[in-house]
Amino acid sequence: MAHLFNRNVLLGISGGIAAYKSAELVRQLRELGAEVRVIMTRGAQEFITPLTLQALSGKPVHTELLDAEAELGMGHIELARWADLLLVAPATADLLARLAAGRADDLLTTVALATAAPRLLAPAMNQQMWNDPATLANVATLQQRGMHFVGPAAGVQACGDVGPGRMEEPAAIAQHAAALFDSGLLAGQRVVITAGPTREALDPVRYISNHSSGRMGFALARAAVDAGARTTLVSGPVQLATPAHVRRVDVESAQQMLDQCLELLPECDIFIACAAVADYRPATFASQKIKKGAERSSLELVRNPDIVATVAASSAAPFTVGFAAETSKLLEYAQAKMENKQLDMIVANDVAGAGIGFNSDENAATVLWPGGSEVLEQASKLNIARRIIALIAKQMKNSSE
Template sequence: MTQVLDSLTNKRILLGLTGGIAAYKSAELTRQLKTAGADVRIVLTPAAAEFITPLTLQALSGNPVHQYLLDPEAEAGMGHIELAKWADLVLIAPASADFIARLAAGMGNDLLTTLCLATDAQIAIAPAMNQAMWRDQRTADNVDALEKLGMEIWGPGVGDQACGDSGPGRMLEPQQLAELCATEFEQGTLSGQQVCITAGPTREAIDPVRYISNHSSGKMGYALAEAAAEAGAKVTLISGPASLAPPPRVELVRVDSAQEMLDAAEKQLGNCDLFIAAAAVADYRPASVAEQKIKKNNEQMTIELVKNPDIVATVASHPQRPFTVGFAAETEKVIEHARGKLERKKLDLVIANDVAQPGIGFNSDENAVTVVSADDQQRIDQTSKHKLARTLVELIAQRLKPNN
């Protein structure tokens, strides 16, 4: 897969198929878009379903195939509105002469034409038809009308056709169409990168109803995951218990304990370019967990604690180590402790913040940090965690590039 397709990572491509023998090419197009990191959903017209089965396209896209205008399984039965809002790009490939005519006339008599009327996304048309149909003046007028509406016309190609004719009318090849899709999007600073981020607190069980934890809300880690996805990365977010909605276009892995978080992180190694340890991991856990709830029988209770595994240090020392970024939440000597963590754990960057300051850090919507590296440090003043996340992602991406 060529580097030009990196800009498709996390993009939402709605692929519409109309009736034509070229529909078989759309299976390979779906595969290429998915391989490039795009999320692909497919709409079939009734005629398209005569040429290729929904099951084939469902298996390749990993999503259900949509065929019906009023889908009782869709939210409020308005599937066309859901899909229209979901898409970043609508590509009709193959686009038959009949479909082009109906779309140019503003018709909405099936799911595909209706969502084309309802979407704000860019629409691209990949014509596929007999050469005589393509040359017909009425088809030319319809194509001109679509172009005037701002739609892209990709193709057609020239060559032999299934009917035995030769000339213009062939649908472009899947690789060409995938690359044209990629040109619709700017390449983000993390395009094509695999990013793993830990977030939130961990919980270390004492008994079936009690645990040791901390005040982390997960807001910083979730904001970083969203910002990395916006920058074009394929993001896995490993989250401890947090009452936050999963960021869009991010794979969420939920865990409770430090050991579960480490296990999940180690599964990412080998396919991970960047690891950001934003979770507030409990340093210690009870040496043993009571099988039943501990009763309040004594004035005092002693719990023996043992050290938890150090997740970020384990990742940084792995033979297939990614670029590794740690967090240092400190209450004193913030830069000194952050630099010690950087050197001791052999990290590439440490993002340090003073959690003793009111209004930032744990449970707050804002933060202020200092990014510490081996050769310098950079202060980022107090701002919202979402803005801070975007700034950090851009800064990390600049540091990451020389390593790739």
């Protein structure tokens, strides 16, 4: 059954009488599991009020291009990055013309240019306007640029004419939106993902750790489930809710994480090592709290086991994906790590950059595999995770052919 679980749908409403159907469309999208935010043009607000859409979506409605309340005042960029799908319903003849011309003179058209998400348009207009050569040429142009269309349907129109131009029914539009997403890329695969930091205890109250929030690993778990995989998440200590349909195993130290991963290995087809595992641990654990004493103190550390290298070197190793969080020489270090540890793929991300990496909701990365690579521009961690999962599925398919 089609669904939109964990999907962010940005619904654009332009100024036509069919705007009244958008209220029902919001309800249909949410019933399929989507989180919905709404953009309304000025014309749309003449047919249906923002308050109605706000009540139905549970989110503030966006109407202005220049939003002083948005972070950095760039609401269009924030919305463009948030969206997994831009759905415009109704898409009027004027809106189609402006999109075809590459206009960016209001919030909706600007977001349409700024987003990397799929764009689905549901046309709605008088039958003569739909059949006009200019409209047909605009539709052809938009289709050539990769935009998707649903409808229009044919029938009696608000003006009394009969013919094609009616906006498709909300239930059909919602189903079409769900069908755009590949939900079976990893169907039947068993995925183990590590996430978050590890803690290496010094004494009963102190430990060595890092700034990892676990968000990237948890986003990968959500994306793997959406792709049809049976997913287990081995997580260090984080303050995050377990994604739906994910089995979670909590650990503290690197050794505990390795033990759990090795236990899961016989039933693992894909292993994604996203956790920020401590490279070293204290050589000894003090059973009592270490008291403050001399002005200087030294701490002896020993190497922790290398989890991803151990998994990759195991007999019947799964498809193994590593992460390289670096602050310099990103691609050089990532390439060397992939080769030295014999990984099938590695995700390199610069954690020194502002607004991405640790404790951020967004990320940017370069994915490398033997003989290829792909740059993933800055987006939400969930969007990045879905693209990583898609690349894993593609590489696994290529390697099996």
